Amino acid sequence: MLAVERVDAPIGPKTAGLERAIGQRIEAVTRRGKFLLLPLRPASAWTSPLPAGTAADADAGGDELVVHLGMTGVLSPRPPVAHLRLLLRLDGGRPDVLYVQDARRFGRVLVVPRGDYRALPTLAAMGPEPLGDAFTVTAFAAALARSAQPVKAFLLSQRPVAGVGNIYADEALWRARVHPASPARALSRPKVRALHAAIREVLAAAVELQGTTLYDYRTVNGEVGAYLEKLDAYGHDGDPCPRCGTPLVRSVVGQRGTHHCPRCQRRARSDASARRRRDRSMPGGAR
Numbered sequence: 001m002l003a004v005e006r007v008d009a010p011i012g013p014k015t016a017g018l019e020r021a022i023g024q025r026i027e028a029v030t031r032r033g034k035f036l037l038l039p040l041r042p043a044s045a046w047t048s049p050l051p052a053g054t055a056a057d058a059d060a061g062g063d064e065l066v067v068h069l070g071m072t073g074v075l076s077p078r079p080p081v082a083h084l085r086l087l088l089r090l091d092g093g094r095p096d097v098l099y100v101q102d103a104r105r106f107g108r109v110l111v112v113p114r115g116d117y118r119a120l121p122t123l124a125a126m127g128p129e130p131l132g133d134a135f136t137v138t139a140f141a142a143a144l145a146r147s148a149q150p151v152k153a154f155l156l157s158q159r160p161v162a163g164v165g166n167i168y169a170d171e172a173l174w175r176a177r178v179h180p181a182s183p184a185r186a187l188s189r190p191k192v193r194a195l196h197a198a199i200r201e202v203l204a205a206a207v208e209l210q211g212t213t214l215y216d217y218r219t220v221n222g223e224v225g226a227y228l229e230k231l232d233a234y235g236h237d238g239d240p241c242p243r244c245g246t247p248l249v250r251s252v253v254g255q256r257g258t259h260h261c262p263r264c265q266r267r268a269r270s271d272a273s274a275r276r277r278r279d280r281s282m283p284g285g286a287r
């Protein structure tokens with residue numbers, strides 16, 4: 001049975017409805033992108049069996065605890081030395097306490113009606129899981145074609161695909177030789193295909209190595225993520241491109257620090273779909 005203690009977590013939108021979790025139990029642990037989704041069930045529903053013939057109400061009603069660790073959040077069974085925001089007591093659980101530590105306070109721990117993500121627009125509009133079957137080249141191309149945003153900013157929105165954050169966006173774009181500021185819809189089909197493959201490769205490798213620790217991130221066992229050693233582009237401004245030797249440059253795209261190779265990653269100059277339309281309408285247009 002859950003109990004919640006706010007240590008340094010003022011009541012506000014980032015912890016909305018949290019007290020509703022008190023006295024409930026966590027029914028399952030699931031994930032979408034970087035959101036942890038923990039459906040809750042009132043403790044009474046576990047001890048008193050449902051009357052015969054009543055449908056188990058797993059999907060009808062009920063609450064859901066949603067956790068997003070932001071940039072610096074850590075969820076750990078061990079008490080942190082600093083920046084403890086709140087703790088979740090899991091009566092009868094192993095571990096029996098989860099500590100929420102968050103230096104920069106970008107994380108969120110809140111309770112919503114199950115499946116109702118109106119308070120979490122990023123989650124509500126989130127694209128398919130990057131390593132799942134629904135993330136196809138066709139679906140990815142269709143999503144990109146709908147956006148004039150810089151492709152990196154569009155990736156960070158989580159709409160074309162879930163789970164690509166700042167580090168892995170830079171890595172995937174570098175690997176696919178796509179300029180981060182190219183308009184999403186300007187990518188040629190071969191670039192879309194290359195970026196699709198690169199996202200899968202980068203995320204699969206990062207999961208394998210338990211992520212990337214820049215500052216605070218720790219695995220659930222308190223270890224650092226080892227993908228830091230594998231980064232080709234992110235954080236390497238001024239270093240030679242591992243592919244061509246040109247010094248990598250840092251810029252800002254979508255308000256985020258961005259790293260790319262000015263030689264390997266050329267910016268798509270114009271809108272590819274507009275160019276195709278133009279070509280089709282011109283007699284003897286380039287083909």
Ligand SMILES: [Zn+2]
Pocket residue numbers: 241242243244245246261262263264265
């Ligand atoms: Zn290069």
